[in-house]
Amino acid sequence: MQVGVNQYLCLHGAVAEKNIVNDLINSENYLAYRFNFNTEKVEFLPVNRDEIRRVSALKREYIDANRQLIPVPLAKLVPLLESPSQSLPYNPPRFIFHTAFCASTFLSRCLDVEGVCTSLREPQILLDAANAKRLQWRSQTTRLDFSHLPKLALLLLRKHAAGSEKLLIKPINSVNNIVPELLQTSGQGKALMMFTDARNFLLSTLRKGEGGRHVTRAMFDLLRCDFEHLANLSLSAMLHMTDLNIILTLWRLQIEQAENALRRYSPANTMASLYGEKLIQHPHETLAAANRFLGLGISAEQIEDIVKSDRRFADAKSEGQRFSLERRQETYRKLEDFYGDDLENTLNWMVRRNPGTRLEPVLSGALV
Secondary structure, three states: OOOOHHHHHHHHOOOOHHHHHHHHHHOOOEEEEEEEOOOOEEEEEEOOHHHHHHOOOOOHHHHOOOOOOEEEEHHHOHHHHHOOOOOOOOOOOEEEEEOOOOOHHHHHHHOOEOOOEEEEEOOHHHHHHHHHHHHOOEOOOOOOEHHHHHHHHHHHHHHHOOOOOEEEEEOOHHHHHHHHHHHHHHOOOOEEEEEOOHHHHHHHHHHOHHHHHHHHHHHHHHHHHHOOOOOOOOHHHHHOOOHHHHHHHHHHHHHHHHHHHHHHHHHHOOEEEEEHHHHHHOHHHHHHHHHHHHOOOOOHHHHHHHHHOHHHHEOOOOOOOEOOHHHHHHHHHHHHHHHOHHHHHHHHHHHHHOOOOOOOOOOOOEOO
16 A cells, blocks of 8 residues: 555645655655656655665565555656756765676675765666666656656665765666666766676576576566567577576676676776675775775775674675575585586586687776
């Protein structure tokens, strides 16, 4: 059930609707949660700062599945885009883009430091902006189209960095198709592009069981829209691809997309690549380098504390659990034993089908 602006007014007394909308836009207690394409409304989720920092992804079910959304018509948000005072370069957001399953959530948690940097993990509204581009969406109620939504999303998210804090956004990997739009809108903001190798991506997916395989098929269905030669891939062709084929094809396409962005932005020192295993194996060096490159302002003492604290060992995805490199390695060994030759055959299949593909890629603009 959702509560509209009119019902919200009734619940909170005789307050002007304009003030209510302004409060939703400007108060950090309301997250611009998603864009509803059917109603052409941005739906806001009541939240508090601790909830945003706690969850691994900004999904309502992780915060409170029963919490009501407050929709605001897109037409009421158009002035936000038209106002000359609404710009981002004075304190531009930073980004952690990634190719999935490569420790990006872990990095964003480590760099979330009270009073210095606030991290937003996987805002749905950015995925909506990415999908709007894939759909070439145009509004029926305003003059806006898909090209306006990345900026609108960033303007609505920037309030979550308090005072002099930096805002660090880690979108979901399916947002990589709008990397240029996000960097252009953010002005001088910098970004990392995290990635992993083929074997780690494959094993990380398989470790997640049936749910992981389902997620990768859904990711592939979105990502193929970004590649002209795959946009019209038939359902029959997809059904004849094994789960392992889908997983590695998704990995390869994401690596290609990531490298294209890096070739465009790393020469200008706007984006750097980061192999996720370096963060796991060498956390202090990698965190310090990420902090410097992104210009977050986290002190050396705070970096040292992060490396030694429980935050360093907390499982990035599972609240209350601790990450163990040894446990991960043991799980991967069991998966390799279980799948046997199928794993090696699929890795070899990827190279045969795509001779230029490196299963352990080295991307442009390495951070460390």
